[in-house]
Amino acid sequence: MMVPISWYLIFAAALFSIGLFGVLSRKNAIAILMSIELMLNAVNINLVAFWRYSYSLEISGQAFAVMVFAVAAAEVAVGLAIFISVYRRRGTISADEIDLLKW
Amino acid sequence: MNIESIIWLIPFPPLIAFFLIVLITNRRKKASHTIAICAALISWLLSLLVYWFASSIDNLGQNPIVSSIPWIPTGDSWLQIGVQFDPLTAVTIFFVAWTVLMIFIYSVGYHNFGHPKGDHDRPGLPPHGATVSDVHGHKNLVPSIEPMYSRFFAFIGLFAFGMYLLVVSNNLLTLFIGWEIMGLCSYILIGFWYAKLSARAAMIKAFLTTRVGDVFMLLGIVYLYSKTGTLYFRDILYNPEVLHELGTTASGFLGFSVAGLIGLLLFIGAVGKSAQWPLHVWLPDAMEGPTPVSAMIHAATMVSAGVYLTLRIFPLLAAGMEHGHPTQIMNIIAFIGTFTAIFAATIAIAQNDIKRVLAYSTISQLGFMFAAIGIGAYIAAAFHLVMHAFFKALLFLGSGSVIHGMEHGIYHTGEHIDPQDMFNMGGLRKRMPVTFITFVIGGLALAGFPLITAGFWSKDEIFADAFGHNHWVVFITLALAALLTAYYTMRQITLTFLGESRTDAAEHAHESVWTMTLPLIILAFFAIVLGWVGIPEDFPFIGNIIPNYAHDFVGETLLAEPETVNFEFHPLITSIIVSLGGLGLGWIVYRKIKSGAVDPAKKALGPIFVILENKYYFDELYDFLFVKPAYRVAENFSYKWMDRKIIDGAIHWVAQMSIVIGSFLRNFIDKPIVNGFGDWVGESTKKLGTVFRSIQTGRVQQYMLLALVTLAGFTALLYYLLVAGH
């Protein structure tokens, strides 16, 4: 008796929701970035789990996971660069103080 | 490529050249004159090609080369435009092609191509010369290039287009178009140096005067069209029924027949164009333009156009003439021509300006032609037209060359004298041999020097016709005019070239460049040999060496080929006597004129000479009769009363009313209703904005939260409606 796929899926859903909560609620921009990473990981878990359990003959799941890795790396690089330059100009990276884009 | 299409193509190269120069190469002088001359060359080639082809056709006059296309729909019928090539066109286009090409080439030299830019030349003024320092370093003044060089070539290109169009057209309308184009170009080119007050006055004078003629001509065209329903030469002039019908129906105007009235109206146009009395006053002033313009427009081509037109419509003029008795209109033409001939000749003998003399001689010679037409000497008129075109162009170009040489001398000496005054010249034969010889040839041709020159044969034919048809008045008057012609021609030659130099400028005069002398030589050649094609067969000794090509070729243009008057000795003797006598008289009177001396004729003639000098006070007369009244009417009636009181008053009243209405609309409709609505919209938008903008906090997280809440809400709603609903 081994682990059913549903466990993985539920785990991924929980991880995703935790990340979503972080994205919506954290003040610090870097923390938001971390939460985004959590969500991406949840997605990867789902992909790999489905690959392993249902579609183990074609490799799509893993391939997409690799793509997600690449996207995540790029996103973090650019995001952190933006935060650092914002921090240089405005002295803060608190997400609700970066609100120039308003009336 | 058939011959018709070639005829179609003849006018267009100069037009293309005009646009090319105006639009593209107007900054580059060399390119401009290259384009213009190439265009003239192409037209020349095509013309001679067609001429050669056409002269090989026998009986060309009765079945000319014609091609036409429908152009403007006039109600049920189409207005045809097209080209035709009959003997008259052939001879005309022959001299047009030659003179135009020659004058194009001449202009290059005349406008000092290749010389430096002037020190203080500016567009609108003749070049004043440029100072250059030679190898030894001391400066001297040399002619400077025309500032508006390219423009000149563009304009004469356009003019050439007009002339070719006029010549090849087969109907009065396109002929009139070419006619008016030439009028415009004449206007532009007389005032080419528009910064000169005299030039401006001359251009306006010429334009208005010719306009008088053109208005009548347009009337004539319209009348003709209303009568016959066509302007197509072949339909009218070569159609005996139409001619007879026109000739016999009375127009109800001074007893003119319809044909006569039409002929009169068209002839008035010709009078304006060809500067016949009483519309002659513009031509002498037109000499303000550059000399090539004087030579081409005001000697060779445009003024000849009047004669050409009159020759064209000769059948119309002659319509209704029974066995030799000329019609009423022909008598008028004869009178105008004869009078103009003697009248202009008398003025010419008292002028000192070398170009003015030629201008009046042009008027007088055109008078010869009209007189010949008036007495029915169709061929003689055409013949003299061609001859005159060549030797008058030659004379003008020669005078331009002389003026150029004089200017050269003036640049050298720095005197302040008029380079066109013949009394400042003298002894130029040594300085400018080529110009001298060619000018003498032209002058002899003009004077009708016996046997060799072209002018002799053409004039002799006119005399013969006048004598043969017993027009005594015309004969004697023309003989007198011929005498005067020879006299003033010799006077001109003597004053200009013979004797001793009367000024240092004349002493230092200088022969012109080859671009100016080459045309002189070519034209001189024609001025001699071209006359020989018109020697009557029964002329003693030399009569049958060359067939009377002019008579045979040109004569068949008419339906009824005019019978050749049989040869008699009186007109021959007369023409020889008048020419030789005039020449001799001129030489005797003017052979030794010291510098600063007054004209010897002045002492002899006394007050008459003064009248002649002042051209019979015609300018003053016209000034008193037309110009001043026109000014007065314009000032008092048109301006003060009509314009200021009535028109302006009406306008002011309308303005006041509209102001009142406008203020009413503004205060009672615009302000309360329209603006009120607009303001209301703006204000409410602003209010809504203040309400809604609080949503936009600029915080990404809030946006996302809002979006997700909305998404969740909608999803739940959809789920409820779609799934849980049933």
Added chain:
Amino acid sequence: MTDPITWIANWLEKILEGIGLPSGIVILILTILGVLIVVIFVLVMDIFLVWMERKVVARFQDRLGPNRVGPYGLIQPIADVIKLLIKEDTTPKGADVLVYNLAPVIALASVLVIWAVIPFAPTLVGAEINIGILFIVAFGGIGTLAIIMAGWSSNNKYALIGAFRTVAQVVSYEIPMVIALLIPVILARTMSIQGIVESQELWNIVIAPLAAAILLISSIAEIGRTPFDLLEAESEIVAGFHIEYSGMKFGLFYAGELLHALTIGALFSTLFLGGWRGPFVEQVPVLGVIYLFIKAFLVYFLIMWIRYTLPRIRIDHMLNFNWKFLTPLALIMLMVTAIMDKLLSNYSKISYAIVMLAVNIIIIWAVLLVLKSYSSFERQQVGVLRPTANPDAVLSHIVKETSPAQEATES
């Protein structure tokens, strides 16, 4: 009796099953046992390394080194360990205790884990996984993490600067290292280290010497040894990230560093020097262990040699050297190797090796040409006035700049 270790393993398995334990538990016990054995073996080797390092550096610096405790001072490291163990274990004020205490453990563990995938002998490998190379790279990164944790948590500006430098250096030099690691993978067509070792009848260093050089240099930068010891540059930032550590925590860092060096040696010899390969190793697999460690110690000696010969390089030079030289070169080598391998796929081993070697030599020659021209260009740049605020600074700066340049030109 050719393979004692496997024999012992089988014997133990029989005994435990004889006792009557379930197979899973048996495998678990054996695994833990194997891990313990390897770790203990490696740590003992580590203690021996301390002695060796000190002796060698003494010889390099014309000293004797430890020679009092025991024969040739062999017992000296033991004494050091005891000293470290009984020293007071201090935690600085304002330090983040959890992270502070976690850092040294991770530092040593990340090194030890790498040994799990290094094959000691044909039959003897801790964990035969088919992506051993990636495994090594991954846990090298975790070593970096440990240093950052240490530097940040000890609430000390020098430590933090050390951590910054570590990130700058190690993350940068990971790139050429990984690329260089990929070249043996291409040659062996597998990522499992055992497979790579088996594939080299001819040592990879003959086929890809340039890749070997790149790997060595970037590995030295990875472990932060001279000339790349900017993360613990004593003369600039007192001791870098482990400035606040004392006692056995510092000992762990120290051991980790030494062991990391040896690990690099083992890895290098595994990838390029044929690993356990050597005479009679097929008959007697245990010989593989000895061969591997001989090679590893040779590489370790080479690293020490470099360390005690070369001065420390400036930090901007360090970065430029990586980004403008090593990384492009490694990329070029990767492409060239892949292409040549494809081209030469159906040739005999010998010609394959010769051509590969020739290609490498050509590239090395070109690289040396480029470096030569660049260095001459640099010499001309030295002494050129750079815009600064006060002219005196410019003058002094010129004086300071030109003297080493002249030395460089004279030497």
Added chain:
Amino acid sequence: MTFEQLLFILIAAGTLGAALLVVTTRNLIHAALWLIATLFGVAILFVFLNAGFLGVVQVVIYIGAIAILMIFAIMLTRQVADTKGPRFNENWLWALFISLVFFAAIAYILSLLPEFEGTKPILSSEIDPIKQLGVALVSPDSYLLAFELASVLLLAALIGAVIIAWEQR
């Protein structure tokens, strides 16, 4: 409850706890370290799913690069990193609610899937997932384009990051 399931539950629970700490810890460095723990747990789960390659790549990329970069950034901005201010913004309750709703929704939707009750098939030994993955990533008929796009994306991100974080002086 076999050994494997027990192990899974332990790891999953640990990972989720670490994730919760990531989003709740005030100290960002700790949050980053917890993030590393979470990522490690996910890597282990990859290994459970016979995707060892992905697991190691997860460690390499996420822990070796991304997490370290984040810690680096946190250190660079440390003046604000550990302020004693509130760690959440004012509408964190809404966020909590929304995330719970989403968890429920996702779980529900997943439970509707036919694969939800699948069990792990035996991986046939002759297909090597790594080789398969490698071939898939560079074979034109499967993922070559996506692969190239990903590499271009990475390059663009590299350049963009350099340009954005450039300090004009």
